[in-house]
Amino acid sequence: MKQKLTIAVASGKGGTGKTTVSASLACAAADTGHKTAYMDCDVEEPNGHLFLKPTINYRHMVGxxxxxxxxxxxxxxxxxxxxxxxxxxxxxxxxxxxxxxxxxxxxxxxxxxxxxxxxxxxxxFGVVETGDCGNNLKFCHGKLDVGEIHSPPLIEAVRETAQGEDLSIVDASPGTSCPVVAAIKGVDYVLLVTEPTPFGVNDLEIAVDMVKELGIPHGVVINRSVPEHTLARDFCRDNNIKILVEIPDDRRVAEAYSKGELPYKGVEGYRELFKELIDTIIEEAGR
Amino acid sequence: MKIAITSVGQDLESKIDARFGRAKWFIVIDTETNQHQVISNEHNLNISQGAGIQTAENISRHNVEAVITGNCGPKAFTTLNSAGIKVYSAVDGTVAEVLEKFKNGKLKQAGGANVEGHWA
Missing domain, CATH: 3.30.70.20 (Alpha-Beta Plaits)
Known part of the structure; x- marks a missing residue:
């Protein structure tokens, strides 16, 4: 990998698996030797720390x-x-x-x-916390104060804390409004996580419009994929959007999640899946 | 004295608009002469935030001494109060009925917002 890369993980619909995917990707990237930063820009409800369990060593208020x-x-x-x-x-x-x-x-x-x-x-109106998850993985997230309504300046503050790591993985909030735009603006690649349901695909379509408008290269991950549910697959084929991987609908992943464990660490077979995915993204983003 | 009543329509038989900041019309009435004027508040209907504040400012330009409406939130109330305009909220009925009640001293002046603010 020649240049530094920032990859954002976004989705139209909430609950499609952005945090599971982005935190797993961050671990996979760090384990394959990249100096990596995981940046949780879902500042209204950051939850990446529940899975990555960082040691927080610096905290600053943002105004x-x-x-x-x-x-x-x-x-x-x-x-x-x-x-x-x-x-x-x-x-x-x-x-x-x-x-x-x-x-x-x-x-x-x-x-x-x-x-x-x-x-x-x-x-x-909020706080940025940075820390360490061991190995090559740095951690950063923003926490918006309760009752505050404008998150973009805090998201920008989280993005600014990147300290020259080779790879930054940005975990965006769901949707397509200002907070998402603040999280993904200027990144090198956007990974759109969807599920193969009508809701998932409807919101994927809106998210694709957003990244096209911003001119950012992008690809799709279909999470909880079931062979016979072809909606997301059909949409991507009809719109010439690359599907980087389909993550199967797997009860073991849900069980690991319920215990605060990433599939990357806790479920057999997923370490390889995410290591392959990070390689694919680096290749795609470098095009 | 001149007063303003939030209204869903442009005449005295219209119902009072329960919303202050996003009321479509205001009927400004001179309580001595009964002459009235219709003020549009349409440009505040679709603004993303601060409709109550902007509407209060709009109303303050018409030199009214009191506003009669359904619901008035904290920021709208603060702005009206600062402009020296009395607020009569939690009122229902047609503009004409409300005007009559006001003239007969049957409305009670509000000491603060009667609903919570939106957003912040």
């Missing part, structure tokens, strides 16, 4: 800049409220009100203020 208004300097011109797209600052009856949790931290209000009455203060 976004929110406006603070000096009422003495403010002339109540209202320009701050006009530029804000999120109603985080509003001028009524010669008063300027701010709503911190609505703020996306763009800084527009302080830029347009003609009297420099607005300064920006950091408001913490």
């Amino acid at each position: 976004i800049p929110v406006p603070v208004v000096d009422q003495d300097k403010c002339t109540a011109c209202g320009l701050c409220g006009e530029i804000c797209q999120f109603s985080a600052i509003v001028c009524v009856n010669k008063n300027v009100l701010t709503f911190d949790k609505m703020c996306h931290g763009c800084g527009g209000c302080s830029l347009v203020c003609p009297t420099e009455a607005i300064t920006e203060h950091s408001r913490n």
Whole structure:
């Protein structure tokens, strides 16, 4: 492998096996000699740590800049409220009100203020934790504070903590909205995990549209695959999307999962499957 | 005095709109002359967040002294309060009925939001 690679694991539908696949891939990559980072960007419900069991050795708070208004300097011109797209600052009856949790931290209000009455203060809304899973595997995840609504800045903070490992595996949140885009933007390859159900394939279709829009090379993993359920297979064939592997519907995987064990470590036959998968991805991403 | 009532339609026989921030119309009425004016709030119906705040700001531009509506959340209430506008919430009926109740002093001024906020 010549260059450093960042691979994101995403899916339209929730519960298709993103974390199982991404954490197993991270272990497989580390075991085959790649210096690897697993980055859990599902900051609303990170769960990769349950399977990788890292030792956390560093923790830092993440904040976004929110406006603070000096009422003495403010002339109540209202320009701050006009530029804000999120109603985080509003001028009524010669008063300027701010709503911190609505703020996306763009800084527009302080830029347009003609009297420099607005300064920006950091408001913490989550934490990034980094650690070690032994061998070649580093661990990082973000945890959004309860009640917070904007996760993208925290996801970006998780992505920024990559410390020059050869391979970074990003575990994205489900869906196709802003948090997912923040997690997969600029990665080298997206692995879309689906299940062969109508729900899984419907949401896979939306996820494929998203990665195409972002122009990222991608392939599909069909998880809980059953030979006679051909929906996902047919969709990929009709749309010229490569299926990298089909992971069979296997009760042993579910039993391992229920004990917090990855199939890669706990179920016979899967070590080889994921080692082959990481090789395939590296080859595909290098094209 | 001028008051604003959230309305699902554009006349006095319309039902009051239970939602403040995403009410389609506001009927602004002069309680002395009974003259009324219809204000559109349509541009706030589809914004992703802050509809209550934006609607409160929209209303504050019409120099009303009170707002009558169904449900008013915390951020909308704070904004209306800051604009010096009294809030009468948890009200039901047609605009005309509500106006009559208001004139007869049968509505109780709200001391705060009567529903929880969305999002944050």
